[in-house]
Amino acid sequence: MRCSCFGASVAEKRKRKSGSGQFGHDLDENVLENIKAFSYNELRSATDNFHPSNKIGRGGFGTVYKGTLTSGKHVAVKTLAAQSKQGVREFLNEINTISNVRHPNLVELIGCCVQEADRVLVYEYVENKSLDHALLGPTSRTIKLDWEKRSAICLGTARGLTYLHEELVPHIVHRDIKASNLLLDREFNPKIGDFGLAKLFPDDITHISTRIAGTTGYLAPEYALGGQLTLKADVYSFGVLVLEIVCGRSSAKGDWGGAEKFLLEWAWQLHEEGRLLELADPEMGEFPEEEVLRYMKVAFFCTQAAANRRPKMSQVLDMLSRNIRLNEKQLTAPGFFNSSGSLSGPSGKKSFSETTTSQMSSVPDTITQVTPR
Structure with a gap:
């Protein structure tokens, strides 16, 4: 028995796309030629x-x-919880978005x-x-991630994002770049x-107003x-990810300097205190100090509070891959939510309570909480 959204005839596909199928009406029929249809029995047996x-x-x-x-x-088989109504949307979105996308630094949907x-x-x-498992998980110390591997992970991820942001048309914004969504071959x-959670991002728009x-x-x-x-x-998320890769710690709040940050x-x-190298993970063994410092400073460029001050991913890739002098005078404080629940950045602090109702009308739709390990 074949997948229910893949009929043998074009007429059946169009019928389902028009709304008669349980899920097919939300599935772009162009993707049907790009991926394989499996029966449930095939995958259960596999x-x-x-x-x-x-x-x-x-x-x-x-x-x-x-x-x-x-x-x-060998394949990875991801089952969707039957009760997850929200998950259906993510499921269909993933098929529609990346069914025909191929790149060495993107997981292929088969x-x-x-x-x-x-x-x-x-x-x-x-x-x-996942990188989360290799770098941050309970068995992470059994996997030796020296600086050469960590640097290659940063560069490969930057190449993948450059492809999504600048080479694909329409562009794709991932929306959930993090260690657990980065897999290692x-x-x-x-x-x-x-x-x-990915969204298509056409050239002729400046931003998308969407649920968070x-x-x-x-x-x-x-x-x-x-x-x-x-x-x-995505550039901001990548900057946070680079810091995680360098220091071997989760981006979630932890006991940093005796305070929850x-x-x-x-x-x-x-x-700011001239002690940035202290962040480097000692588990890396020996590492090139100047290069590690450069990666962390590139992370600061990626996480600038104002979006227009952040580089494009192609520029980020260039800064990481070439031993060039960074113009640190252009760096301002990154934007982040501090331990008091305020937004910090170059313009000071802004409390959530000061945010307008219209700004917060996008009630968080899919937000994952990460707890430090």
Whole structure:
């Protein structure tokens, strides 16, 4: 039995797209030629009936299993929780957004299954799980991430985002760049995954006003406060991610300097005190101090409070990959939510209570809370 949204005839596809199918009316029929349709039985067999021993991860809307197809090919099978109405939207969005997108630093969507109440996505299998697992998880210290690997992860992620932001038409803003959405292959090359929150971003607009979605600690201030989404929101998240990669700690609030602060907040304080190198993870072993400092300063450029002061991802990639002198005089304090619940930046502090009703009308739609490990 084939996936219910993939009929044999164009007429059936059009009928479903017009609204008669359970999910097909929300699925762009152009994607039907780009990915494989799996039956639920195929995927159940591939994962040994979704056996717990094959579980490799869990997201906000379902569980991911390792599977082996009859051809012998390994895949990652992401099941959507049947009760998740919101997850259906993310599921369809991911298929529509990246079904025909291919890049070495993006996880490839191989196929899907929509069969009665079952909804499943099938991706390429990535051997070393997520960066969150390798860098921040309880078993992270069994995986040696030296500076060479960490630098390559930063560069590969920057290449993937440059492709999404500047080479694809229309452009794509990911909206949830974070360690758990960055997967590592056998050689620890990074692949950006989970496009459930992604949005297409045409050239002829300056921003999208949208409901807020993402993860605390990675959200750009203009987006977290007012729902004003641009490609620079991903740039901000990438800057936070770079700091995590360098220091080996979560961006969530932790005990930094004896106070509860976000990683970005603490990093900027160390920068102002001339102690930024103290942030570097000693687990890296020996590392080139000047290069590590440059990466952290690039992270500050990415997290500037004003979106228009942040570089494009192609510029970020250039700053990371070339040993060039950064104009640090252009740096101002990054924008972040401090421990008192205020927005801090070059213009001072702004309390949430001062934010207008219209700004906060975009009630948080999908926000993940991250707790330090």
